[in-house]
Amino acid sequence: xxxxILEHLCAATGGHAVGATEADAVDSMPARWxxxxxxxxxxxxxxxxxxxxxxxxxxxxxxxxxxxxARPERVDLVLDTTRMDAVVEHASGDLIVAVGxxxxxxxxQTGIVGSGQWLAVDPTRRGTVGGLIATAATGPTxxxxxxxxxxxxxxTFVRADGVVAHAGGKVVKNVAxxxxxxxxxxxxxxxxxITQAVFRLHPLPEARRWVSVPVTQSxxxxxxxxxHTLVQQVVHSQLVPTAVELDRPASGSVTLCLLFxxxxxxxxxxxxxxxxxxxxxxxxxDNAPGWWGAEPFVGGEVLLKLTHEIAGLAxxxxxxxxxxxxxxxxxxxxxxxxxxxxxxxxxxxADADTLARCVAGxxxxxxxxxxxxxxxxAPGELKADLDVWGPV
Numbered sequence: 186x187x188x189x190i191l192e193h194l195c196a197a198t199g200g201h202a203v204g205a206t207e208a209d210a211v212d213s214m215p216a217r218w219x220x221x222x223x224x225x226x227x228x229x230x231x232x233x234x235x236x237x238x239x240x241x242x243x244x245x246x247x248x249x250x251x252x253x254x255a256r257p258e259r260v261d262l263v264l265d266t267t268r269m270d271a272v273v274e275h276a277s278g279d280l281i282v283a284v285g286x287x288x289x290x291x292x293x294q295t296g297i298v299g300s301g302q303w304l305a306v307d308p309t310r311r312g313t314v315g316g317l318i319a320t321a322a323t324g325p326t327x328x329x330x331x332x333x334x335x336x337x338x339x340x341t342f343v344r345a346d347g348v349v350a351h352a353g354g355k356v357v358k359n360v361a362x363x364x365x366x367x368x369x370x371x372x373x374x375x376x377x378x379i380t381q382a383v384f385r386l387h388p389l390p391e392a393r394r395w396v397s398v399p400v401t402q403s404x405x406x407x408x409x410x411x412x413h414t415l416v417q418q419v420v421h422s423q424l425v426p427t428a429v430e431l432d433r434p435a436s437g438s439v440t441l442c443l444l445f446x447x448x449x450x451x452x453x454x455x456x457x458x459x460x461x462x463x464x465x466x467x468x469x470x471d472n473a474p475g476w477w478g479a480e481p482f483v484g485g486e487v488l489l490k491l492t493h494e495i496a497g498l499a500x501x502x503x504x505x506x507x508x509x510x511x512x513x514x515x516x517x518x519x520x521x522x523x524x525x526x527x528x529x530x531x532x533x534x535a536d537a538d539t540l541a542r543c544v545a546g547x548x549x550x551x552x553x554x555x556x557x558x559x560x561x562x563a564p565g566e567l568k569a570d571l572d573v574w575g576p577v
Contacts, residue, residue, distance in 0.1 A: 187217070190238050194220045194262070197230035201268065209263050211243050212252045213565040216260040223268040225341055225349055225380040232378065233347030235262055242345075244374035246287060246313030250320050253561045254373045256568045266315050269380055272296060274355075280386045281338065281355055286315030286379045302386040305330035307428070308478040315379040321371035324478045325428035325444065328524050330387060334370040339383030342369060342376075355383055390446035396459040397474060398467040400439040408439070409502035415441055415463070416498055416522050422462060424455050429523035432476050433502070435515035435532070441522075442474055481517035481530040487540060488562040489529040491520075491547070497554035498522055504550035505529065512543045525556065537567050548575050 194202035198220050205216035217240075222228040235242050240261035245251055247267065269285035272293070276282075277300040284293055291309045306317060307326040317323075318340070323332045330336070339353035342365075352365035369376055400412050412431065419429055419441075428444040443459055445452045460467045480488055493501045502518065509516050513533055520527025531543065540563065547558045560573040 190234070190240070191218060193234045193238075194218055194231060197234055198222045198227050202231075205263060211245075211260045211263065212256045212568075214257050214260045216243070216263045218261065219263045219265055221265040221268050225269075225343065228264070228266075228269070228343045228378050228380050229347045229349050231262075231264060231347075232343050232345060236346050242378075244315070244319070244378050246316035246319075247289065247311055249310070249312045250316060250322070250562075252565075253320060255573050256565050264378060266313060266378070266380070270313075273381060275300070276355070277302060279355070280388075281383060282386055283339070283355065283381060283383045284314050285381055286313060286318075288314045290314065290317060297386065298389065301389050303389050304384050305336060305387045306333070308473065310478075314382055315374075318366075318370050318379055318382060319372060319374045325430050325521055327526075328429060328521060329425070329427040329446070332370075334367045336384050337366045337370060337382060338385050340366040340369060340379060341381040343378040343380060345377070350377070353383065390452075392447060392449040392452040394445045394452050394456045394469055394471065395442055395473055395477075396445070396456055396463065396467060396469045397440050397442040398463040400441055409499040409506070412439065412441070412502065412522075413499035416495070418462060419443065419459075420495060420523050422458075424459055424462070426455075426459075426523075429521065430477065431518070431520065431522045431527070432474070432481075433518040434481075435509075435517055440474065442477070444473070476519065479519075480528050481519040486564070487531040487535050487560070487567070489531065489544070489547075490559045490561045491527050491529060492556035493525045493527070494555035495523060495525050497556065500550075501527075501554035501556065504547060504553060508543055508546035508550070511546065512539050514539065514543055528561070535563075535567065537570060540567050541571055544571065544575075 201221040203219055205219050209216045209219050220231045222231050241259045242262045242264055243260050244264050266287040269287040271285045273283040275297055289311055291311055294303055294309050305326050307324045318333055321333045341351050343349055426443040427446045430442045433439045445455045456469050505516050514531050515533050517530040551558060558575055
């Protein structure tokens with residue numbers, strides 16, 4: 186039967202299907218086959234084969250975030266999208282681009298920069314367009330330009346039964362039908378195989394400046410409220426930053442960083458205002474800090490995604506400190522505090538019981554900061570008996 190299934194997969198993809206290797210395992214779960222379609226039609230044919238033979242399918246782009254979310258119970262087929270990497274259309278006058286789901290983001294940005302445009306996802310990364318939608322990982326600039334769901338205006342995808350579906354289109358103000366694109370955004374590939382996407386673009390800013398300020402933590406118990414006060418000053422000012430990011434490692438310097446974009450005179454004026462507002466120690470530069478837009482892995486062990494009300498930032502930081510003190514873990518906090526979406530890298534003796542107590546403690550305190558706690562990534566054995574999503 187295995188030979189028959191592989192034969193059908195090869196027929197569906199023009200010979201681009203093979204037996205899986207150890208490198209194709211998903212969250213330490215071994216796979217059986219890998220199929221690499223080059224089009225929506227081939228993807229539909231692959232999914233029909235999978236449906237006919239009851240195969241569990243995992244969709245893979247570049248694989249940078251393949252272990253996010255719950256561990257799969259089984260992996261029969263890895264559907265690799267990287268051959269679907271064509272730029273189908275770039276209408277620079279309309280500020281839109283239609284692109285295959287397997288196109289790498291850095292390649293896409295490089296290809297359209299000559300038109301003075303960019304997809305407002307920062308920083309540039311090597312993940313694919315499909316992975317961007319599936320993980321909803323927009324980055325710091327979401328504050329001004331919006332999250333992935335706001336940049337996506339059209340999508341083509343294949344259902345589990347092999348039926349091809351379309352949503353949206355090539356017009357920014359398209360209100361026809363259900364907005365399935367928003368449903369697919371952040372779904373981690375569980376609702377369908379994205380094969381093509383249409384995005385609205387933004388003009389490249391003529392100038393960019395970053396303003397950073399260290400936040401003193403001489404009194405760790407008081408620090409969350411000092412950070413909160415500073416963020417509130419920025420949020421309620423007239424600075425209109427593109428991004429407001431906080432980097433708070435388990436020990437050492439805490440940094441609040443603002444990004445300003447636009448025409449040079451306006452950027453320089455707002456930079457000067459920000460330096461005055463943020464006080465002693467604030468500095469401005471033309472380059473982002475090294476940690477900008479990256480997940481805060483501490484030892485590469487556990488990554489949480491936390492949401493919070495902007496006014497609840499101090500309560501979130503206090504809850505995180507209290508829970509870490511109770512469990513013996515250390516936390517590296519980083520993210521968009523003016524949006525209310527951050528990631529936390531956990532390090533220490535994170536066995537399954539300790540991680541479960543940490544997550545449960547944060548979820549118990551979640552009403553105080555008005556948010557949620559999701560386990561994005563952890564070693565497979567730690568996630569096996571853990572509710573990674575939390576209460577719905």
